[in-house]
Amino acid sequence: MKPINVGLLGIGTVGGGTYTVLTRNQEEITRRAGRPIRIVKVADRNLALAKEVTKGEVEVTDDAFAVVTDPNVDIVVELIGGYTVAKELVLKAIENGKHVVTANKALLAVHGNEIFAAAQKKGVIVAFEAAVAGGIPIIKALREGLTANRIEWIAGIINGTTNFILTEMREKGLDFADVLKEAQRLGYAEADPTFDVEGIDAAHKLTIMSAIGFGIPMQFDKAYTEGITKLTGDDIRYAEELGYRVKLLGITRKTEKGVELRVHPTLIPEKRLIANVNGAMNAVLVMGDAVGPTMYYGAGAGAEPTASSVVADLVDVTRMHTADPHHRVPHLAFQPDQLSDLPILPMEDVRTSYYLRLRAQDKPGVLADITRILADQEISIDAMLQKEPDEGEDQADIIILTHITVERNINQAIAKIEALPTINGKVIRIRMESLSR
């Protein structure tokens, strides 16, 4: 059968992995797809690298636009990253009637609505399994595997760098800055780690999952994002004493008033399977009204794991592209004229429970003041842990776990607690999720 022709934009880590996997597993992939999938043209600024990886077996160019306009190319694989050139290339490919496979979470989270509308109009597919959680087929699970369900919430460890750092902090009792250096040395963190450690990368991925889970447009600009840079070894240790692990979770939940869309460090009960996902691995927990909890685990990054998703999309497009567009899986899981306008909930309106750590003078009445403030804000206490003051000190850490309350109330309570003369410095606030039904 006639091969399907792929133009590859970017032959870096994931591009190289895609080339390798397609070549190595060619026979098996063809046996599945029903026809060969072959890369016919590769564009990369680094022509020498492109030639080296493709061993002269494929046409290479440093002009990506020559790929997206090539009449011989059926599917364009965009692995350049970023918002600007990548956007232009993807739109140009669509304009030229190409199907597109992309791993670019930032592009989709920010410009996805425009891109999918263009693809819809042109009757082409934009596939993006590789954009979320690397090799884990979570997009497929959400868009196709769980279609019977009203999705209630999704909570994921969707950034390998931060999960590696948090795992090391816990296992070695270190603070963030020390582990970051080690992670950078080992290649788990980039020289500029901002996107990862500030939760921006996770928020991109969460935005995509939220859209396909709930049938809403991509709304990255409304995501709440808090990274792990301020976490201390102390808080991770205290959490553990109380039976919790700290993970950077992306959480999106549908409520009557709107959709929660938030990335932040989160205490989760250590008995939950997802609490035990360690190192650079990713996992996504999905709660559906019919199926209950399901979880998807695997490598969230890396050349071949990400390539695994890119190639799965290529096989999907190969199978689907002859179907009439109305019968394909919709880009955002729901039919494009069936998206909901449920708003994203402001963070102040989110309801969850909290870990609070404060440094208080070891005096009578301090606890009474704190618990009074919490009670006035209608916050009830689930557990409390008061540490002995260190030798020679007159201040001690107090840890409070609250029941579920609204974020606005906790913010007000924290302001009042910080104003107490017996409290030293800022109150540390980490959100908690039970991740049960």
Added chain:
Amino acid sequence: MKPINVGLLGIGTVGGGTYTVLTRNQEEITRRAGRPIRIVKVADRNLALAKEVTKGEVEVTDDAFAVVTDPNVDIVVELIGGYTVAKELVLKAIENGKHVVTANKALLAVHGNEIFAAAQKKGVIVAFEAAVAGGIPIIKALREGLTANRIEWIAGIINGTTNFILTEMREKGLDFADVLKEAQRLGYAEADPTFDVEGIDAAHKLTIMSAIGFGIPMQFDKAYTEGITKLTGDDIRYAEELGYRVKLLGITRKTEKGVELRVHPTLIPEKRLIANVNGAMNAVLVMGDAVGPTMYYGAGAGAEPTASSVVADLVDVTRMHTADPHHRVPHLAFQPDQLSDLPILPMEDVRTSYYLRLRAQDKPGVLADITRILADQEISIDAMLQKEPDEGEDQADIIILTHITVERNINQAIAKIEALPTINGKVIRIRMESLSR
């Protein structure tokens, strides 16, 4: 858009769940599928039940053949179970040009090749997500999500009843028979639990996963099946002392000589995520050459979890049925003319490692005899645990963990050890898997 019409065979647990989920989530499902999916006819021997569940809103009959021949029915959902009538009905539905959705693992594992051939010939789809691991979309992950990979092996906790029993045995220190009674009382085990506790149900599901993972025909008759009925609380406790959990795993692995296809109790390192899947939950771990390990977790049984998969298949068929049959996802993941004839490996040729427990007299030379026998069979020892004899006894338990060897050798070694005059009774043998790459 014109609704797609479903005929439902069987309105028991899963049938009732399917009816409930389709009704409750109708709006959300239609927004995804692009057209309404409605049940137009229900067949059940228990007409009163059928009427009660469908509240008079749907035509009911006690003649299942009236459903599979009804020109108004587009898709037949078979939830009757068993091999005989179900097979006849599914083949009749195919003959009448209906697409089929089934949760019937036994039927597919035993008669799948014949059924898929008939469907292929007629150009209809037989979808079976609900047949393996209940609500977990594992068929979709294997057939579509991991198409880039050469699957190396699949290992799954794919029977909730036995996982519930093993979890209780470990947590409460009980023996099999006592927990079984409790499980029956709670509804986790059937009055005749043979299919579950002897591993037959797991072998059905494993047969299906093996076929789609490796592109081979269904070969249930060649599966090795060993249940959990002989497991003792002692073995589970000893395993734990050594850092392992005991799970009933379905394992299928591709080797150069053939495909391993086996269900048996298995020691797995407690650090593996899958070792911590407890209660009636299921999980499937898949090793792909590109993606590495991925795991899929969720409810493996129950009305609504299983219905979640049935309805997802209905949405898939609704989307796919207008596509030309050559571009649909192949039933067995690989194109029907591309199946491999790699044989199923006899159990004697399987290579794995072992937990051995033997009861030996507390005399000099006993260990020397045992280790000599193992060495003669080229079996090397990974760890050994010798328990103190109980007070007043002159015999003690010895536990040996071996490195990887071939099953034939361990069988020979066990026969020789059992023949030693210093050894009392049978040697207990439980297989071990590291589940690492």
